[in-house]
Amino acid sequence: MTSEYKKPLPRPAMNPEVSKPFWEGTKKHELWMQYCLNHNGHFFYPREVCPICWAPQDRLVWQKVSGKGRVFSYTTVFQPAIPAFAEEAPYIHALIEVDEGARIIGNVIDIPQEDVAANKLEVNQRVEAVFEDVTDEWTLVKWKPIGEG
Amino acid sequence: MSLRGAAAIIGIAELPTQRATPGRSSLGLMGDAARIAVHDAHLRKEDIDGLITEGGTVYPGLVSEYLGLRPRFASGASMMGASGATATTLAAMAVQNGLANNVLVVIGSARNNAIPEAGAGPTGIATELDATVGTAAGAGTGYAMMYKKHMELYGTTQEQLAHVAANQRFNTLENPNSAFQGQPISVEDVMASRYVNYPLRLLECVMPCGGAAAIVVTSADRAKASHNKPVYILGSGVGTDPQTAWQRPVITETPVARSAPIAFEMSGYTPRDIQFAEFYDCYTILVSMCLEDSGLVQKGEIGPFFASTDTTYKGAFPINTDGGQLSSGQPNLAGGFRHVVEGARQIMGRAETRQVARNDLCLVNG
Numbered sequence: 001m002t003s004e005y006k007k008p009l010p011r012p013a014m015n016p017e018v019s020k021p022f023w024e025g026t027k028k029h030e031l032w033m034q035y036c037l038n039h040n041g042h043f044f045y046p047r048e049v050c051p052i053c054w055a056p057q058d059r060l061v062w063q064k065v066s067g068k069g070r071v072f073s074y075t076t077v078f079q080p081a082i083p084a085f086a087e088e089a090p091y092i093h094a095l096i097e098v099d100e101g102a103r104i105i106g107n108v109i110d111i112p113q114e115d116v117a118a119n120k121l122e123v124n125q126r127v128e129a130v131f132e133d134v135t136d137e138w139t140l141v142k143w144k145p146i147g148e149g
Numbered sequence: 150m151s152l153r154g155a156a157a158i159i160g161i162a163e164l165p166t167q168r169a170t171p172g173r174s175s176l177g178l179m180g181d182a183a184r185i186a187v188h189d190a191h192l193r194k195e196d197i198d199g200l201i202t203e204g205g206t207v208y209p210g211l212v213s214e215y216l217g218l219r220p221r222f223a224s225g226a227s228m229m230g231a232s233g234a235t236a237t238t239l240a241a242m243a244v245q246n247g248l249a250n251n252v253l254v255v256i257g258s259a260r261n262n263a264i265p266e267a268g269a270g271p272t273g274i275a276t277e278l279d280a281t282v283g284t285a286a287g288a289g290t291g292y293a294m295m296y297k298k299h300m301e302l303y304g305t306t307q308e309q310l311a312h313v314a315a316n317q318r319f320n321t322l323e324n325p326n327s328a329f330q331g332q333p334i335s336v337e338d339v340m341a342s343r344y345v346n347y348p349l350r351l352l353e354c355v356m357p358c359g360g361a362a363a364i365v366v367t368s369a370d371r372a373k374a375s376h377n378k379p380v381y382i383l384g385s386g387v388g389t390d391p392q393t394a395w396q397r398p399v400i401t402e403t404p405v406a407r408s409a410p411i412a413f414e415m416s417g418y419t420p421r422d423i424q425f426a427e428f429y430d431c432y433t434i435l436v437s438m439c440l441e442d443s444g445l446v447q448k449g450e451i452g453p454f455f456a457s458t459d460t461t462y463k464g465a466f467p468i469n470t471d472g473g474q475l476s477s478g479q480p481n482l483a484g485g486f487r488h489v490v491e492g493a494r495q496i497m498g499r500a501e502t503r504q505v506a507r508n509d510l511c512l513v514n515g
Contacts, residue, residue, distance in 0.1 A: 007281070007283070008276075008280040008281055009281065010276075010277045010278065010280075010281055011276040011277060011280070012276075012277045013273075013275075013276045013277060014273065014274060014277065019277060045274045045277075045278065045396075072294075072298070072400075073294040073295070073297045073298040073301070073400060074294060074297055075285065075289075075290055075293030075294050075296075075297060075346040075347055075348070075349070076344070076346060076347035077283060077284070077285045077290070077346045078285075078343065078344040078345060078346055078347065079285060079286045079343075079344070079345045079346065080283050080284070080285060080286065081283075081284045081285060081286045081287070082280065082283060082284075085283040088283070090344075090347075091283065093282050093283060093284065093285070093290055093294075093346070094294075095294050095395045095400070103395060104278075105278060105279065105282050105395050106282055107282055107283065119347045119348070123297060123298065123301040124301075140281055
C-alpha cells in the first residue's frame, strides 16, 4: 500500500519528538492525547507546555482516550487545496470534540456521497475514531458517525 | 496615558489591486506606495524618520535598504493580514513618545509567478495534520467551520451573509483601484456561485491579488500644519488569537471582542457614535463576526442586520466603502491595510463618487 497513497503524509514540523506518541498510538489504532497533571485536562495538538495553564513538560503525560466525540463544526470541501484530494471531493473536513474535551480535526467518512454533497451532516453528530493504515509508516485517524448512546 | 488624538494620518497611498503584477516585485510596489504617500503628505523622503513594515516576511531592514531610508525608529508589525492596522497603532505610539516625527507605514505584495513569494514563517501544525485531512483551496477551511458553527448557534443563513458580498460589490463599482471595478453582483449571484467549501461559496471568498499601500503618521502638533485634513487616531486596540482557526477556544468569536473595547474606552466614544466602518473581510463570515465582536451589532444578530440594513456607501450604515477585500481583491499581506487607507480617505473627504455623507468617525478593523 505504500506506493498507492498519493495524498500528503504527516510532516511533523513543530517538534517530531513531542508528537511521536500520537502517531505511535494511531499505528496501534488507538487515540492518544496529552493530559495536563496541573489543571487535570486533555489538550491537543501536542506541545511542550500546556496551552491551558502553562504547565511545563514534566507535568504533561500521554493518555489513551475514548476515541468518541461529537462534530463541533465542519466544512464540506468541494475545491481542495491539494490536487491529490480532488477525486474524493466533496468530502467532510470536521472539527471533532472528543468526550475528554479536546478538539482535533479530521475527515468524517462512512456517509453516503449524496448526503456529503448535500451538506446533510449535522453539527453535534456523535462520531467514533477509525484508523486507516495509509502506508507502512503512517496511520491516520478518521471519524465515522455512530448512534447516541 | 492614552493614544487619544496624539497622532494623525496625513498622507495616504494605494496602488490598484491587480490579479497579477507582471514585472513587479513586492519591494518595488512598496517603493511606489511609499513615494506616493510621502508626496501626498507634502513631505520629502528626508522627513521620514520612522518606518514600519509588515515584518513577518519582509523585515524592516530590507525595506529601508531598498528604499534608501535610515530611520531612527523601525519595526515590523508581524500580524499577517492585520499588519497594516497594527502598524498604524505602532506608528501612533512612536510619534506620541518621541521615537520619531514622521512614520512611514508601507506594506506591499507582488503577485508575480517569476518571483517566489516571501518565505513563510513556522508552519505550525499544518503540515503535520491539516494537510493530511485535506484543507480547501484558499484559507477558507477554518472560516467555513466558524460559519457552520455560527449558523448552528445563531440561526444565521447563507442568504443573509450573501448581502455582505453584494453590498460591497456595489461599493467597488466605481473604485479605480479595484480588481472588480464595474462588475456588479446580486445576492442571487452569490447564492448561485459554486461552493469552494460549504458553507462558503466562491463569491464569499477573496481573490488573491497583488498591490501595496502606505500612510504617513505624524504627531498631533505637526498635523496642524498638514496639507491634508488630518485623520486623528482616537483609540486603538490590538488583539490576536491562535492562527490555526480550529485551535481557538471559541471559534465564533474574533480577537475584536478584546481589542474593540480598549479602542472605544480610549476614544471616549461608543459603538452608537460610529458613522461608518472599514472591516477586515477575507470571507463574509469573518467580517460578520468582527462586526458583532466590535459591538456595532449584537452577537448573533449579524444575519438579520445585513438582511435589513443598507451597508453601501449610500446607506444607513456604510461598511467597506471601497468594496473591501472581497470586492477589490486581496493584495496578500497588504490586504487589511486597505481598510486603514479607505477610512482615512473617507475622513479626508477624498473618496469621490463613493464619499459617505457622515465622515467624522470611523471604526477600522484591519
